[in-house]
Amino acid sequence: MTPMKEDYIKIIFELGGTERKISNKEIALGLDVAAGSVTEMITKLVEEKLVIHEPYAGITLTQLGHQLAIELVRKHRLWETFLVDDLKYEVADVHSEAEVLEHQTSDKLADALYDFLGKPKFCPHGGVIPDENGDYPESSNIVLADIEDGQEITITRIIDNHDLLTYLHNLGVSANTKVIVLRHEPFEGPVIVKRLADETEISISFKAAHNIFVQ
Amino acid sequence: MTPMKEDYIKIIFELGGTERKISNKEIALGLDVAAGSVTEMITKLVEEKLVIHEPYAGITLTQLGHQLAIELVRKHRLWETFLVDDLKYEVADVHSEAEVLEHQTSDKLADALYDFLGKPKFCPHGGVIPDENGDYPESSNIVLADIEDGQEITITRIIDNHDLLTYLHNLGVSANTKVIVLRHEPFEGPVIVKRLADETEISISFKAAHNIFVQ
DNA sequence: AATTATTTTTAGGTAGTCCTAACTTAAATA
DNA sequence: TATTTAAGTTAGGACTACCTAAAAATAATT
Ligand SMILES: [Mn+2]
Ligand SMILES: [Mn+2]
Ligand SMILES: [Mn+2]
Ligand SMILES: [Mn+2]
Numbered sequence: 001m002t003p004m005k006e007d008y009i010k011i012i013f014e015l016g017g018t019e020r021k022i023s024n025k026e027i028a029l030g031l032d033v034a035a036g037s038v039t040e041m042i043t044k045l046v047e048e049k050l051v052i053h054e055p056y057a058g059i060t061l062t063q064l065g066h067q068l069a070i071e072l073v074r075k076h077r078l079w080e081t082f083l084v085d086d087l088k089y090e091v092a093d094v095h096s097e098a099e100v101l102e103h104q105t106s107d108k109l110a111d112a113l114y115d116f117l118g119k120p121k122f123c124p125h126g127g128v129i130p131d132e133n134g135d136y137p138e139s140s141n142i143v144l145a146d147i148e149d150g151q152e153i154t155i156t157r158i159i160d161n162h163d164l165l166t167y168l169h170n171l172g173v174s175a176n177t178k179v180i181v182l183r184h185e186p187f188e189g190p191v192i193v194k195r196l197a198d199e200t201e202i203s204i205s206f207k208a209a210h211n212i213f214v215q
Numbered sequence: 216m217t218p219m220k221e222d223y224i225k226i227i228f229e230l231g232g233t234e235r236k237i238s239n240k241e242i243a244l245g246l247d248v249a250a251g252s253v254t255e256m257i258t259k260l261v262e263e264k265l266v267i268h269e270p271y272a273g274i275t276l277t278q279l280g281h282q283l284a285i286e287l288v289r290k291h292r293l294w295e296t297f298l299v300d301d302l303k304y305e306v307a308d309v310h311s312e313a314e315v316l317e318h319q320t321s322d323k324l325a326d327a328l329y330d331f332l333g334k335p336k337f338c339p340h341g342g343v344i345p346d347e348n349g350d351y352p353e354s355s356n357i358v359l360a361d362i363e364d365g366q367e368i369t370i371t372r373i374i375d376n377h378d379l380l381t382y383l384h385n386l387g388v389s390a391n392t393k394v395i396v397l398r399h400e401p402f403e404g405p406v407i408v409k410r411l412a413d414e415t416e417i418s419i420s421f422k423a424a425h426n427i428f429v430q
Numbered sequence: 431a432a433t434t435a436t437t438t439t440t441a442g443g444t445a446g447t448c449c450t451a452a453c454t455t456a457a458a459t460a
Numbered sequence: 461t462a463t464t465t466a467a468g469t470t471a472g473g474a475c476t477a478c479c480t481a482a483a484a485a486t487a488a489t490t
Contacts, residue, residue, distance in 0.1 A: 004477065024438055037478055039439055044476095056438060056485060087327035100319040109312055112302035219447065239468055252448055254469055259446090271455060271468060 003103040006072055007031060008041055009050055012061055013069030017051075021058025067134060071110075074130040076102040077123035078113045084124040085117065091124045091174065092165035125165060126157030126175030126213070144191060145209035147181045152196070154178050159211035168212075171202050218318035221287055222246060223256055224265055227276055228284030232266075236273025282349060286325075289345040291317040292338035293328045299339040300332065306339045306389065307380035340380060341372030341390030341428070359406060360424035362396045367411070369393045374426040383427075386417050 011030045015022045024042070028035045042059055045051045050065035061069060079098040083089040089097075105113075111132060114120075120129055130136040140156050147153055155177045158168060168174060172195065179193040179202070188206040195202055204212070226245045230237045239257075243250045257274055260266045265280035276284060294313040298304040304312075320328075326347060329335075335344055345351040355371050362368055370392045373383060383389060387410065394408040394417070403421040410417055419427070 002476080025436090033477090034479060035438065036440080036480080041477075083324075083327075087324070087331050089327065097321060097324055101316070104315040104319055106312060109298075109302070112298075112304065116302055217446075240466090248447090249449060250468065251450080251470075256447080 001068075003100075005041065005045065005048075005050075006068070006103055007099075008038075008045060009061070009065050009069050010072045010076075012051065012059060013066065013073070017059065017061045017069075018066050021054070021060055023058055027059070070130050070134045070136070071107075072102055073127070074114075074134070075105040075110050077127050077129045078110060078117065078120075079105070080123045080125075081117050081120050081129070082113060085120075090169070092162050092169055094124060095160050095162060095165075122157075122175065124175070125160055126155070127160065140213050140215050142214055143210050144181070144193075144204065144212040144214050145184075145206065147191075147214060149181055149183050152178070152180045153214040155212055156215045157213040161211070164208060164211055167205075167208060171204065172200070173202060173204065173212075216283075218315075220256065220260065220263075220265075221283070221318055222314075223253075223260060224276070224280050224284050225287045225291075227266065227274060228281065228288070232274065232276045232284075233281050236269070236275055238273055242274070285345050285349045285351070286322075287317055288342070289329075289349070290320040290325050292342050292344045293325060293332065293335075294320070295338045295340075296332050296335050296344070297328060300335075305384070307377050307384055309339060310375050310377060310380075337372075337390065339390070340375055341370070342375065355428050355430050357429055358425050359396070359408075359419065359427040359429050360399075360421065362406075362429060364396055364398050367393070367395045368429040370427055371430045372428040376426070379423060379426055382423060383419075386419065387415070388417060388419065388427075 008027065008031065011027055012022050015026050015030065024035055024038045027033075027042075028038045031038075042051060042053050045065070046053050049062055050068060052060050052062060076098045079101045080094040083094040083097060084091055114129075114132065119131070123129055126139075128136045128139045144153070144155070155173065155175055157175060158165060173179075178196040180196065182192045182194055182201065184191050190203040190205050191209040192201060192203050194200065223242065223246065226242055227237050230241050230245065239250055239253045242248075242253045242257075246253075257266060257268050260280070261268050264277055265283060267275050267277060291313045294316045295309040298309040298312060299306055329344075329347065334346070338344055341354075343351045343354045359368070359370070370388065370390055372390060373380060388394075393411040395411065397407040397409055397416065399406050405418040405420050406424040408417050408419060409415065
């Protein structure tokens with residue numbers, strides 16, 4: 001196993017590769033590599049029984065691949081939690097550090113971190129952290145953009161992207177923020193919400209509202 | 216820069232490559248690679264102005280190489296400190312984790328760790344941790360084996376080797392332990408010391424006594 | 431249905447790090 | 461000094477993960 005192979009497995013998982021076929025192109029875009037490189041790597045991952053590949057149709061994770069992905073996501077999110085909770089990082093800055101540390105994290109180290117952090121359930125942007133056994137509850141995949149006007153909801157998770165997190169940080173929006181959806185402006189305009197804590201109205205771009213998960 | 220290049224620089228430093236010429240063989244033994252691989256890598260490090268190589272004579276670090284080595288040692292020892300102080304690792308078990316984490320540690324992360332740990336001066340086996348500027352005090356290089364009988368000394372540092380640290384842990388000897396040297400047995404026999412804390416006599420092998428630094 | 435566009439695969443190369451085996455240089459011994 | 465042994469370098473090759481460009485397959489459009 002190598003860091004790059006692990007990142008391939010992880011992105012297939014994050015793109016939904018346990019339930020649907022992921023295309024070569026999605027992986028190439030996600031990892032910023034050439035399509036030919038994806039085909040080549042997928043061939044190796046097939047040999048290692050981590051993915052199933054139907055040529056020209058798509059790629060899915062095997063049980064083994066799924067398990068590996070869960071372990072990686074766990075390590076990634078444990079590091080993010082440590083960086084924010086203990087090292088005073090900004091939420092927007094932790095992803096890139098975690099992206100490399102995750103590959104150098106033994107199971108023993110992950111478990112020790114998990115205990116040290118107090119067995120956290122969520123990473124700083126709301127992602128679920130699997131437990132020692134890789135078990136994790138399903139998290140909401142309802143997106144802010146799809147909530148009807150007037151509904152009161154809690155933001156549970158934000159897609160882990162630096163620019164997005166910085167944008168939302170500046171708006172004062174993060175995981176656990178409670179808001180009422182006031183209206184959706186037309187032509188892919190922003191979603192206007194009111195933060196319950198201080199009654200402030202906030203305008204969240206159409207694109208951002210598709211990357212914010214709510215309950 | 217790659218992890219392997221960094222490990223080459225680090226071992227040259229640890230072997231004393233700022234003051235004397237290090238041989239190809241020492242590096243090959245230290246990193247467990249073939250002599251030919253060392254020559255090849257050294258050629259690249261010369262191009263990058265990290266080392267100076269006199270063919271058949273030896274290898275030394277440049278100023279730049281020295282600086283890089285210090286940064287690596289600092290990151291390595293900060294991780295070791297974190298693992299022991301916060302994650303409850305055994306001293307003997309931290310080296311291998313630190314050996315890989317050090318290469319994935321940004322300067323920002325190192326500084327954040329340093330602050331979190333309370334600006335520690337020593338790693339768990341007594342190595343000096345350079346500060347934010349790479350400054351560090353000279354540490355003793357007097358070895359237990361060379362202390363005369365009757366002298367009272369403090370163990371300051373132990374060479375970072377798993378087997379050695381385990382051996383000494385079982386004997387109840389670690390950095391900061393104070394002892395009186397009682398005698399040196401002949402024919403490369405053990406050094407017999409008395410631990411001041413509990414008046415226990417301890418027999419430390421000839422080889423181990425050459426890997427324990429004292430003040 | 432034919433054409434065009436997109437996606438995927440295949441083929442051929444590069445760069446980094448390692449290896450073994452052969453050769454060269456230096457050091458030790460006789 | 462001659463010979464042997466040890467250490468270091470060079471040569472040739474393997475393996476991984478990437479690339480670009482060409483070819484093949486599939487999907488979309490006219
Ligand atoms: Mn992340
Ligand atoms: Mn990663
Ligand atoms: Mn160490
Ligand atoms: Mn290392």
